[in-house]
Amino acid sequence: MMNNLLCKTFVMGALICSTHLAAQKVSDKQPWSVRMVESEMIRCPESWQLDFQPKLKWDYCHGLELQAMLDVYDTYGDKKMFDYALAYADTMIHKDGSIETYKLHEYNIDRLNSGKFLFRIYEQTKDEKYKKAIDLLRSQLDTHPRNEDGGFWHKKIYPNQMWLDGIYMGSTFYAEYAFRNDRVQDYPDVVNQFITVARHTYDPKNGLYRHACDVSRKERWADSVTGQSQHSWGRAMGWYAMAFVDALDFIPKHEAGRDSMLVILNNIATQLKRIQDPKTGLWYQVLDKSGEKGNYLESSCSTMFVYALFKAVRKGYIDKSYLEVALKGYKGILDNFIExxxxxxxxxxxxxxxxxxxxxxxxxxxxxxYINETIRSNDPKAVGPFIMASLEWERLQQVREIVNQK
Known part of the structure; x- marks a missing residue:
């Protein structure tokens, strides 16, 4: 009888929850960044459910979205967004700073990305368990496997490999930790990650960067001479582009090698302008095969590129003429991907x-x-960058309004 009662209680709770969710609406009077955050919170009432997760997982996608949501909170001040991010941190991090499902010995660089949103959680709560968790994640880099040139392996199970994705996952966290903890000795290593992966993945035939490189040239996917993977995948270059504009926030202007980072970022901007789809303003799943049969315009790389271009122009890293590329891309996102x-x-x-x-x-x-992998809606790797790109666009509109009022 008790089991029946529990079952009925669960069903009633589920019905109440679904009714509550069905009644929730998102106002079209709000900025796009806010609308997308509120939509995600409706789809995933608990923040650990982000990225279609059926159970708890310490994952880079959660960090990507929650960091974007904290950016919206910082801009518009709706505390429910902060509380939503805090709930994930509180659920995943134990009092001693250990993290649910995180295993340092796996040396998976993806796991570091969610450390970034914890900086602000700790800053506002002052709860020491978050500081301990941040320090735990940073300690992974002390023993993380490397190639002879210092480049971090993407994962322990992927020896000798550097992936463009991994620069966003590890090096942006690395840079922010160095800045916040006055570890000036770490900046050369941070810079080295960006430059080294560029050297390993650059394709001189088209100016793009390929998805990854196996410096041992042992993997079947790796070119026997260069060790490079076969193609330039849109999202991999999207991660890489975002990594530049986010890490540069924390790397001092006088740091050796920073100028080389800006050269690479400017090349990325040049190539993005060159291969941008002229009709929609978007970018293809496989960049070096743009427009070819079977290829398609893809939302995660497009949102990542637009965010990176907007921010790079705002910060003065690239010429202001690229603003038109970003604006065209943002309009393309709204016209082609948003429902x-x-x-x-x-x-x-x-x-x-x-x-x-x-x-x-x-x-x-x-x-x-690449063109036959699953395509889906509301993937966090598109949601997060869309929120970030929207914030950049909204900031630009506010600046223009101020200028027009003068």
Whole structure:
């Protein structure tokens, strides 16, 4: 009888919850950044449910979205957004600073990305468990496997490999930790990660950067001479572009090698302008095959590129003429990827769910592989950058309003 009662209670709770969610609406009077945050909070009532998760997981996607949500909170001041991010941190981090599902010995550089949103959680709560968790994540870098040139392996299970994705996951956290803890001795290593991966992945035939490189040249997907993977994947270059504009916030202007980072970032901007789809302003899943049969305009790389370009122009890293590229891309996102239902809930479509190289179900990284990976809506790797790109666009509108009023 007790089991029946519990079952009925659970069903009633689920019905109440679903009714409550169904009644929630998102106002179209709000900025796009706020609308997308509120839509995600409706889709995922508990923050640990982000990225379609059925159970607790310490994951880079949570960090990506929650960091974007904290940016919206900082801009517009709606405390429910901070509380939503805090709930994930509080759920995942134990009193001693250990992190649920995180295993340092796996040396997975993806796991460091969620450390970034913890900086602000700790800053506002002053709860020492968050500082301990941040320090735990930073300690991974002290023993993380490296190549001879100092480049971090993407994961322990991927020896000798540097992926563009990993620069965003590890080096932006590394840079912010160095800044916040006055570890000036770490900046050369941070800079080295950006420059080293560029050297390993640069394709001189088209000016793009390929997804990854195996410096040992042992993997089947790796070129026998260069060690590079076969193609320039849109999202990999998107991660890399975002990593520059975020890490540069914390790297001192006088730091040796910073000028080399700016050269690489400027090349990325040049190539993005060159391969931007002239009709929609968007970018393709496989960049070095833009416009070819089977390829498609993809939302995660497009939002990442628009965010990176907007911020790079604002910070003076690239010429202001690239603002037009970003504006065209942002309009393309709204026109081609954004859908709004009758309750105002915002959806972003056409994101590649995942793509990688090697692994158990071996991925060769050929053209056919990339264009046939699952495509889905509301993937956090598109949602987070869309929020960030929208904030940049909204900041630009506010500046223009102020200028027009003068």
């Amino acid at each position: 709004v239902d009758k309750d105002g809930v915002v959806t972003i479509t056409k994101a590649c769910a995942v793509a990688g190289l090697g692994g158990k179900d071996y991925r060769m990284g050929d053209y056919t592989y």
